[in-house]
Amino acid sequence: MANVIENAATYDASFVPASVWRLDGVDPRTRLIAAVSFSVLVTAVDSLPTLVAALAVVVVGAGWTGALGQQRWKRLIPVNLLVLMLLGLLPLSGGATPVLSVGPIVVAREGLVQALWIGLKANAIVLGVLVLLARLEMASIGYALGRLGVPEKLTHLLLFTVRYLEVLQREYTRLWSAMKMRGFRPRVDGHTYRSFGYLVGMLLVRSVDRADRIVAAMKCRGFCGRFHPLDHAALTVRDAWFSALVLVVLAGLAALEWA
Amino acid sequence: MKDGLVVLDKVSYGYSPERPVLARCSFQLDANERVGLVGTNGSGKTTVLKLIVGLLKPTSGHVRIFGQPCCNERDFREVRRRVGFLFQDSDDQLFCPTVAEDVAFGPLNMGKSREEVRRIVSRTLSLLGLGGFETRITYKLSGGEKRMVALAAVLAMLPEVLLLDEPTAGLDDAAAQHVVDVLAELPQAMVLATHDPRLLGGLVNRSLRLTAGRFTPESSRDWAANPAVRSARQQTA
Numbered sequence: 001m002a003n004v005i006e007n008a009a010t011y012d013a014s015f016v017p018a019s020v021w022r023l024d025g026v027d028p029r030t031r032l033i034a035a036v037s038f039s040v041l042v043t044a045v046d047s048l049p050t051l052v053a054a055l056a057v058v059v060v061g062a063g064w065t066g067a068l069g070q071q072r073w074k075r076l077i078p079v080n081l082l083v084l085m086l087l088g089l090l091p092l093s094g095g096a097t098p099v100l101s102v103g104p105i106v107v108a109r110e111g112l113v114q115a116l117w118i119g120l121k122a123n124a125i126v127l128g129v130l131v132l133l134a135r136l137e138m139a140s141i142g143y144a145l146g147r148l149g150v151p152e153k154l155t156h157l158l159l160f161t162v163r164y165l166e167v168l169q170r171e172y173t174r175l176w177s178a179m180k181m182r183g184f185r186p187r188v189d190g191h192t193y194r195s196f197g198y199l200v201g202m203l204l205v206r207s208v209d210r211a212d213r214i215v216a217a218m219k220c221r222g223f224c225g226r227f228h229p230l231d232h233a234a235l236t237v238r239d240a241w242f243s244a245l246v247l248v249v250l251a252g253l254a255a256l257e258w259a
Numbered sequence: 260m261k262d263g264l265v266v267l268d269k270v271s272y273g274y275s276p277e278r279p280v281l282a283r284c285s286f287q288l289d290a291n292e293r294v295g296l297v298g299t300n301g302s303g304k305t306t307v308l309k310l311i312v313g314l315l316k317p318t319s320g321h322v323r324i325f326g327q328p329c330c331n332e333r334d335f336r337e338v339r340r341r342v343g344f345l346f347q348d349s350d351d352q353l354f355c356p357t358v359a360e361d362v363a364f365g366p367l368n369m370g371k372s373r374e375e376v377r378r379i380v381s382r383t384l385s386l387l388g389l390g391g392f393e394t395r396i397t398y399k400l401s402g403g404e405k406r407m408v409a410l411a412a413v414l415a416m417l418p419e420v421l422l423l424d425e426p427t428a429g430l431d432d433a434a435a436q437h438v439v440d441v442l443a444e445l446p447q448a449m450v451l452a453t454h455d456p457r458l459l460g461g462l463v464n465r466s467l468r469l470t471a472g473r474f475t476p477e478s479s480r481d482w483a484a485n486p487a488v489r490s491a492r493q494q495t496a
Contacts, residue, residue: 139356
C-alpha cells in the first residue's frame with residue numbers, strides 16, 4: 001500500500017523547464033486524443049512489421065521529447081514485470097509445438113509467441129502514452145478530460161485525488177513513523193495485522209474528516225455544487241500541426257497493416 | 260439596541276448531549292474591532308467561528324449577522340459572501356490545482372465575470388506580496404505560502420468580517436510574523452482564535468477567554484507583559 005501511495009504521489013513531482021519538452025504548447029486535449037487513437041490502433045495491429053514500426057515511432061518520439069528522462073523510464077517497469085510473468089506462464093499453458101520439455105513440463109511455441117506479442121504491444125502503448133502525456137500535470141489532464149466531455153463527477157474525482165494524495169501520503173508517513181518510533185516492527189502475528197488495520201482505518205477516518213472540512217471550506221467561499229473553471233485555452237496552430245503529424249503517422253501504420 | 264456586525268445571543272452547542280461545548284454563550288463583534296478568542300484546546304473557539312458562518316447550527320439561542328437573524332442554510336449562504344473564514348489547516352482550503360484558480364474560486368461562485376475575476380486575482384495576490392504566484396501548484400507550496408494563498412482566497416471575496424482560526428499555527432517565526440504584519444494592514448473587523456502572543460499582544464483590541472462554554476474578558480496586560488510580544492513590538496517600532 002505504501003508503494004501505491006508513493007508511486008501515485010511522485011507521479012508528477014519531477015520538474016523540467018518547459019522549453020525542454022518539445023511538445024510544449026500542444027493542447028492536452030489534442031494529446032489525449034492522439035494517445036487514445038494510437039493505443040486503439042496498436043491493439044488492433046496483427047502483423048509484426050506494423051508493430052515494429054509503431055515501436056520505432058514511439059522510441060524516436062521518446063528520444064526526441066525526453067519523455068523517459070528524469071527517471072520516467074521507471075514507469076515502464078510495472079508493465080514489463082507483468083510481461084515477464086506472462087512470459088513465464090503462457091508457454092506452459094499448452095500448445096501444438098513444444099520447444100522444450102522437462103519431465104511433465106512442456107514449453108510451447110504458441111505461448112511464447114503470444115507472450116512476446118503482448119509484451120511488444122504493451123510497451124508500444126505505454127511508451128506512446130508516456131511520450132504524449134508524461135510531462136503534463138495531472139490537473140491539465142483532468143481539465144482536458146472534462147472539456148472532452150468526460151462526466152464532471154469523474155473529472156472532479158481525478159482532480160481531488162491528485163490534490164489530496166500528497167496530503168494523505170503525509171498523514172500516512174506521520175502515522176507510520178509514529179508507530180516505528182514506538183518500536184513497531186511488522187511481524188507475522190495478530191498484533192501486526194491489527195496494527196495495520198488500525199493504521200488503514202485511521203487513514204480512512206481522517207480522510208473522511210478531511211473531506212468534511214474541505215466541503216466546509218468550499219461552502220464558506222460560496223460553493224453551491226458547480227465549478228466555474230477560470231481558464232479556457234483555445235486550440236492553436238501548433239495543435240493543427242501536431243494533429244497533422246499524428247494523422248500521418250497513424251495513416252502510415254494503418255496502411256502498413258491493411259493496405 | 261444597536262446590533263454589532265456579529266451577535267451570538269445565548270447560544271448553546273454540543274457535539275454530544277452529555278458534553279456541551281457552549282452553554283448560553285453570548286458574543287458581539289462591532290465594526291472596526293479585532294477580537295481575540297483564547298482558551299484551552301477543545302474549549303470551543305473553532306465552534307464559535309463555525310456557528311457564525313452556519314457550518315454548525317446552535318441547539319439553542321440566536322445568531323444575528325449584519326443585523327439579520329440567521330436560521331437556515333439560505334440565510335448563511337448570504338453571510339458567507341460577506342464573512343471570510345480562514346481555516347486552521349490551509350490544505351483544507353486550497354483544493355484547486357493552481358493558486359490563481361483557488362483565489363478565483365470564491366469570486367466565480369459569486370457570479371463575477373472572468374475578466375473581473377482575473378483582475379481581482381492579480382490585485383489580491385499583489386496586495387499580499389504574492390505577485391507571480393498565479394500558476395504555482397497549490398500542493399507544492401510551503402506552509403507559509405499556503406497560509407498566505409488561503410488568506411488571499413478569502414480576501415478575494417472582499418469580506419466585511421474576517422474569522423481567523425489559528426492563523427499563525429504551524430508556521431515558523433518569519434512566516435508567522437509575516438501573517439501578523441499582513442493582518443495588521445487589513446481594514447476588516449476580525450475574530451481571531453489563537454494562542455499566539457504576537458496576535459494577542461499587538462493586533463487585537465480585546466481578548467475573550469472561553470472557559471466552561473462562556474466568554475470572560477481577558478486582560479490584555481497579561482499579553483503585553485510577554486517577552487515575545489515586547490520584542491515584536493520593539494522591532495516594529
